Structures are given as C-alpha cells and as structure tokens.
Amino acid sequence: MIEIRGLRKSFGSTPILRGIDLHVDDGEVLALIGRSGCGKTTLLRCINFLEEYDAGEVLLDGQPLWYRTVEGRRRRRPDAEARRMRQQMGVVFQQYNLFPHMTALENVCLGPRFSQGVPPAEAEERGRRLLGRVGLGDRVGAYPAQLSGGQQQRVAIARALAMRPKVLLLDEITSALDPELVGEVEDVIRSLLPERIMMVLVTHAVNFAKEIAHRIAYVSEGVIAEIGEPAQILEQPKDATLKDFLRRIR
Secondary structure: OEEEEEEEEEEOOEEEEEEEEEEEOOOOEEEEEOOOOOOHHHHHHHHOOOOOOOEEEEEEOOEEOOEEEEOOEEEEOOHHHHHHHHOOEEEEOOOOOOOOOOOHHHHHHHHHHHOOOOOHHHHHHHHHHHHHHOOOOOOOOOOHHHOOHHHHHHHHHHHHHHOOOOEEEEEOOOOOOOHHHHHHHHHHHHHHHHHOOEEEEEOOOHHHHHHHOOEEEEEEOOEEEEEEOHHHHHHOOOOHHHHHHHHHHO
16 A cells, blocks of 8 residues: 655745645555646655655555654665665656667566566566567567657556556656557556556546546645545536536546
C-alpha cells in the first residue's frame, strides 16, 4: 500500500500541494483528475521523489520513503538508499524519454541490467517478453526515431515494467499522442488490470479513468477535494468545483 500523509510542496512562495492525505491499496488503480496546474503531476513526482517535498510523508508498505527522522529532525535519505527505494516504482511520463541511440530492447533492458544487476541474457529475455506483451515483439531492434509515438510510449511502459515495480505511476501518458494512437496505449494499460498492479494514473481522459480505475481522486488547489468510486465522482459529484470541471470537459 502507498500512504501519503500531510504532503506539502511549494515552488518559491507559491504553494502547489497544501496537505495531501491519500492511500492506494495493493492491486488498486487510482486516477487523479483535475484542472491543469492543480498539482496532479507534482503529487506524482513527489511520490517518486523526482520532486522533493516540504512536509509530510510518503510510505510504501508501511515504510517511510525519502526522509527519515534523526533526533527529532527530518533528514533526507542518502542518494544510494533513495535509488534503491525508487526501483520499487515504475514511472511513465508524457514524453517517452527513450534513449535515442539505443534500440527498443536496449532501452527496456537498461534498468534491470545496471540498476538491479540482472545478468545480460536474463535482462534480454525479460525485455523481449515485455516488448512482445505490448505488441512490439517484431520491433525489438528499432530505434525510437523509427517508431511512432504510440509505439515509443509502449516501449516506455515495457521499460517501467522491466523493473518489476510494486507500483506504476502514469503521468498523462496519452496526452502527447495523436488521437489515432491513444487507443493502442490505453489497450496496454487495460491488459495489465488482471495482474492487479497498483497504479496511480494522472489523466484528462475521464472516460478511460471511469473504465479502469477503482477510485478517482479530484485534485483542486493542491488538495484532494473529492475521492470515491468512478460512478460517484463522475455522475454524482458533491464538490462544486468538481461539478464545474466536469461540465467544462463535457
């Protein structure tokens, strides 16, 4: 389980997260929705410690991540320790962030080989299997420039899965794609549901969130303004700003 307690983050004098309390259970898919700039992506980046946060805690399976308390004061964990913790989380970004000089297979194998010490042959077998799973078994030797945006994003998903993470963090993974390519990436996420991988999904695709999420959290002005099952959030919202948000996107 991921648990977030009292998470706060500001950029300069501008508060972005104003005290987030949230939990995600094992096997659960949680979707984060809300207006641009409301703090969704910042929250995701704080969970994985791509952004340091000012106050609060992030716990995974009851273990505090990123910071520890020493003599009553909060101390950042050493970089090597943080890197080991980060391996428990797979992240897929809006942009694919593939290494352009590496093939699809090499991109997928990189993490297991050099972060986890997986032997090359085992890492390659894992990479080929995962690329086949996302429908790219015949493109293992292709470079990113030879792949469509949707194919590159599927490589990025395979790369995240190659680390065998406890949780998958997905940040607007279809927002940079042409409309005709969105479906192929959404299909890959649908295919993961039977495996009960814990996922936190930032998305503007409300219909997709309704389809795959167990719960949806509406983020507004840096707080969780409303959270619940998809039907409740999308069809019977209580928060006035959520009602306005849904009216605008529909």
